[in-house]
Amino acid sequence: xxxxxxxxxxxxxxxxxxxxxxxxxxxxxxxxxxxxxxxxxxxxxxxxxxxxxxxxxxxxxxxxxxxxxxxxxxxxxxxxxxxxxxxxxxxxxxxxxxxxxxxxxxxxxxxxxxxxx
Amino acid sequence: xxxxxxxxxxxxxxxxxxxxxxxxxxxxxxxxxxxxxxxxxxxxxxxxxxxxxxxxxxxxxxxxxxxxxxxxxxxxxxxxxxxxxxxxxxxxxxxxxxxxxxxxxxxxxxxx
Numbered sequence: 001x002x003x004x005x006x007x008x009x010x011x012x013x014x015x016x017x018x019x020x021x022x023x024x025x026x027x028x029x030x031x032x033x034x035x036x037x038x039x040x041x042x043x044x045x046x047x048x049x050x051x052x053x054x055x056x057x058x059x060x061x062x063x064x065x066x067x068x069x070x071x072x073x074x075x076x077x078x079x080x081x082x083x084x085x086x087x088x089x090x091x092x093x094x095x096x097x098x099x100x101x102x103x104x105x106x107x108x109x110x111x112x113x114x115x116x117x
Numbered sequence: 118x119x120x121x122x123x124x125x126x127x128x129x130x131x132x133x134x135x136x137x138x139x140x141x142x143x144x145x146x147x148x149x150x151x152x153x154x155x156x157x158x159x160x161x162x163x164x165x166x167x168x169x170x171x172x173x174x175x176x177x178x179x180x181x182x183x184x185x186x187x188x189x190x191x192x193x194x195x196x197x198x199x200x201x202x203x204x205x206x207x208x209x210x211x212x213x214x215x216x217x218x219x220x221x222x223x224x225x226x227x228x229x
Contacts, residue, residue, distance in 0.1 A: 043206060043222065043225075044223065045216045045220040045223075050217050075160075091160060093160075102148075104150075104173055105218065107159045108196060109158075
């Protein structure tokens with residue numbers, strides 16, 4: 001069975017601080033996908049990034065960066081120079097294999113990020 | 118950019134009543150999903166639907182739940198006899214091939 005753990009329930013930072021959200025996953029599959037979604041106060045789920053299990057390259061997109069390490073089963077998310085608009089709940093999620101199972105995501109508990117001005 | 122559309126945004130119903138949540142997936146998508154998020158908790162998979170049939174369902178998706186794609190555009194989730202514990206945000210999602218899931222804005226269901 002697959003499992004996603006986001007150990008940080010809540011994080012509070014002051015604007016312009018860097019913040020890292022941790023994600024640890026468990027799966028028996030050799031082919032899997034990892035995702036991060038953002039849920040702002042308005043409630044929708046916004047896709048941020050997807051990585052597959054064969055691609056351990058770190059990725060940077062503007063102020064966002066992701067560190068995928070298979071050796072530690074972690075997929076951490078860093079926001080550089082945080083802004084108030086980054087305040088949201090962030091979910092890490094895992095999907096195994098392909099076909100119809102690909103869209104069956106197992107979500108972590110989420111991390112509530114609050115960025116204070 | 119195309120969006121997944123869900124209606125209504127908020128539904129209030131009495132315990133024991135039937136409720137239908139509606140979704141219009143992105144038009145060229147072939148895989149459809151329903152997820153649920155109880156307030157303050159994580160998002161949970163309910164069911165996946167492909168080629169006009171259920172592909173996979175979770176333990177949550179019991180006989181009280183059903184899904185349907187009644188025409189070429191809508192995808193519905195029906196709860197036959199709602200319970201208090203069905204109160205949650207319900208998200209519809211769709212995808213094409215191996216694209217990431219696109220989620221709708223959700224329907225908040227309140228069972229009183």
